[in-house]
Amino acid sequence: MxxxxxxxxxxxxxxxxxxxxxxxxxxxxxxxxxxxxxxxxxxxxxxxxxxxxxxxxxxxxxxxxxxxxDKPTPEGGWPLAWDDVRFTAQTTPFRHLGFFPDMAPVWSWMREQVADLDAPSCMNLFGYTGVGTCAMAARGAEMVHVDASKKSVEAARANAALSGLEDAPVRWLVDDAVKFTAREVRRGRRYDGILLDPPKYGRGPGKEVWQLEQGLPGLIADCRKLLDQDSRFLFLTVYAVRMSALAIGELVRQAFADLGGTVEAGELGVREEARGLALPTAIFARWSR
Structure with missing residues (x-):
């Protein structure tokens, strides 16, 4: 690895x-x-x-x-862009601004993995405000976007509209990501790629409790069942927990051992403009064909 x-x-x-x-x-x-x-x-x-x-x-x-x-700031947010995707930035009660800028290289990497496919089928679990979903849909991917928060899914749909993707083939689902993934396994579905960004702790729309350490192994196992020999990627990010990139990398390596391909793990970060140093922000593990 x-x-x-x-x-x-x-x-x-x-x-x-x-x-x-x-x-x-x-x-x-x-x-x-x-x-x-x-x-x-x-x-x-x-x-x-x-x-x-x-x-x-x-x-x-x-x-x-x-x-x-300390200075006037738009209460309703303001438009930003990454590449060909537009979205709204806004100060939130959770200290961030409606998207995660350290995910930019992930969006580029996912696009590269499916660049040779026509209408690849991909899923974004815990999809939040949908910038990753829009990044893939803008390049022709058929997306399934899942988040337990109705407000987040509404924001994601609004971001899609800003990007001119109102009619893109995206399924916008307010659902518990774990339960939805298990149902997809029972339905025999398959995907070309899966992005998942699970929180440390959360609740589904039916008050389902999610705790990362307990729930992640089963979720990764189900994600593996939705990918096959022709699939291209899985990307897992983990924020704000006392966990190692080596640990989640080994979890993904074991789950995908039968598929071959490459498993990598490491850190996400953002380049500082003042001095060029890299500020670490999260850990990740990924599998690719």
Whole structure:
């Protein structure tokens, strides 16, 4: 199993401007924001951070906190773009801004895996606001987008509309990702690729409880059953847990041992503009044909 890094580079409408002292300064189009970042243990390049707002974390380990704004910021969000995909950025109660910029190299990688297929069939589990779904649909993929949050799926559909993908072949599903995947296995379905970004903890629309450490092995096993010798990829990201890339890489390696192909694991990160250093953000494991 190979250990690799996927580092997101800045683009016109997003960049990690500076980081350090447990915080990071990012630009989202015309707006700049400061957010907590425990992994930025080094000193920042500059002490003078000019931002529109900052997320002030709560005192407990489980999160919480609030945004403090120093300059006017659109309450309803504002449009951004990555490549040929448009979407809305917006400050959320969960400290992020409606998408995960470190996923940009993942979106590019998934496109590469199916570039030679006509209308590949792919699934985005825990799909959130759908930027990954739109990235694939914009290149002709037939997508199944699953998230337990009705609000997130509505935001994903709105992002698809911004990208001119209202009529793209996307199934938008408000459903429990684990239960839906199990049903797809029973139906005998197959996919060319699967992206999954499970949370540490969550609840489905029927109050189903999800805990990553307990639920992930079974979910990966079911995802394997939806992929076959002609499938191209599975990409798993894991955020905010005390877990190793080696651990999830071994989980995927064992599940996909009979399919051959390549299993890699490692870290996602974002390139800082000030000094070019890489800020780690998450761990991942992936299988590809």
């Amino acid at each position: 190979n250990l690799v890094q996927l580092i997101g580079e800045p683009w016109d409408e997003y960049g990690l401007v500076d980081s350090g002292g447990g915080r990071k300064l990012e630009r989202y189009g015309d707006y700049r924001f400061i957010r907590p970042e425990p992994q930025a243990m080094w000193a920042p390049a500059s002490e003078d951070w000019d931002a529109h707002g900052e997320f002030v974390p709560g005192s407990d380990e489980e999160g919480g906190g609030r945004w403090r704004f």
